[in-house]
Amino acid sequence: MEQKKVTVPDVLRMKAAGERITMVTAYDCPFARLLDEAGVDILLVGDSLGMVVQGQDTTLPVTLDEMIYHTRMVARGRKRALVLGDLPFGSYQTSPQQAVESAVRLVKEGGAEAVKLEGGTAMARTIEAIASIDVPVVGHVGLTPQSVHRMGGHRVQGRRSGHAPGERERVLDDARAVQAAGACAVVLECIPLDLAAEITAALAIPTIGIGAGAHCDGQVLVLHDLLGLSTDWTPRFAKRYAELGREVVRAAGAYVQEVKGGVFPTEAQAFAPRAARAG
Ligand code: KIV
Numbered sequence: 001m002e003q004k005k006v007t008v009p010d011v012l013r014m015k016a017a018g019e020r021i022t023m024v025t026a027y028d029c030p031f032a033r034l035l036d037e038a039g040v041d042i043l044l045v046g047d048s049l050g051m052v053v054q055g056q057d058t059t060l061p062v063t064l065d066e067m068i069y070h071t072r073m074v075a076r077g078r079k080r081a082l083v084l085g086d087l088p089f090g091s092y093q094t095s096p097q098q099a100v101e102s103a104v105r106l107v108k109e110g111g112a113e114a115v116k117l118e119g120g121t122a123m124a125r126t127i128e129a130i131a132s133i134d135v136p137v138v139g140h141v142g143l144t145p146q147s148v149h150r151m152g153g154h155r156v157q158g159r160r161s162g163h164a165p166g167e168r169e170r171v172l173d174d175a176r177a178v179q180a181a182g183a184c185a186v187v188l189e190c191i192p193l194d195l196a197a198e199i200t201a202a203l204a205i206p207t208i209g210i211g212a213g214a215h216c217d218g219q220v221l222v223l224h225d226l227l228g229l230s231t232d233w234t235p236r237f238a239k240r241y242a243e244l245g246r247e248v249v250r251a252a253g254a255y256v257q258e259v260k261g262g263v264f265p266t267e268a269q270a271f272a273p274r275a276a277r278a279g
Contacts, residue, residue, distance in 0.1 A: 006041050006082040008136045008184050015206040021218025023208050027053050027070045032077025045071040047086040052224040059145045062088040064102050068110040075111030085112030089146040092117050096129035103130045118144035120174020124181040131182035139178030143190035158191040175199045188212040211237030
């Protein structure tokens with residue numbers, strides 16, 4: 001039976017009904033198909049693709065054209081899941097007008113059904129502007145990777161102690177500002193679990209956590225972490241549900257051995273010559 005398409009109102013209803021929301025990043029059509037088949041509610045075309053697909057150190061170099069290209073592939077692959085596209089660094093910070101134009105391109109050319117941007121209070125006018133043209137906006141507060149240079153690295157945000165008193169209140173204010181500006185959900189990245197619980201209780205819109213504990217309305221993982229596609233490092237907050245990186249190395253290594261050893265291809269993978277014509 002064909003499953004019902006996930007929409008933005010569905011995601012809001014899920015919070016009200018206490019149903020946990022699942023989000024996973026996707027960057028291309030084959031993985032979008034597989035994640036959709038697995039029942040993932042939201043496919044996030046994250047600018048994390050700069051790091052996990054392009055091999056860059058940060059998400060900062062990712063362009064809007066690249067985001068549109070990947071979003072289009074993901075939109076083609078999914079049947080049920082909601083497609084959420086990230087606005088990359090430099091495509092929305094200059095002015096609300098610039099943000100609206102970028103969001104329109106992500107929807108019109110990429111097929112996104114909602115867009116995500118990083119920042120709280122400082123981005124309130126921008127969120128309002130995008131929401132006012134009926135493009136659903138997801139906020140993103142706490143650790144915002146596009147602010148990596150200000151934060152001095154990919155660090156947990158909103159801890160009460162340390163050198164930045166008031167940080168916890170700032171993250172809470174940011175989440176409130178995102179909701180007040182008209183966002184339909186907010187990603188909470190790398191904040192203490194009690195702060196995430198406080199924000200989740202305070203907001204009417206769903207919170208989607210990554211490194212924010214179990215009390216959020218939903219969870220998001222980066223695909224490459226979930227599948228164990230990197231053979232080395234995984235962030236502490238992520239869980240590897242498979243070891244596909246090792247499996248790829250094993251399979252490709254077996255292929256190399258078989259070609260070198262003359263084992264592959266066999267007759268089973270070859271085409272027989274055309275039968276000679278009789279007479
Ligand atoms: O770009 C991304 O993958 C993200 C998630 C980490 C939430 O923003």
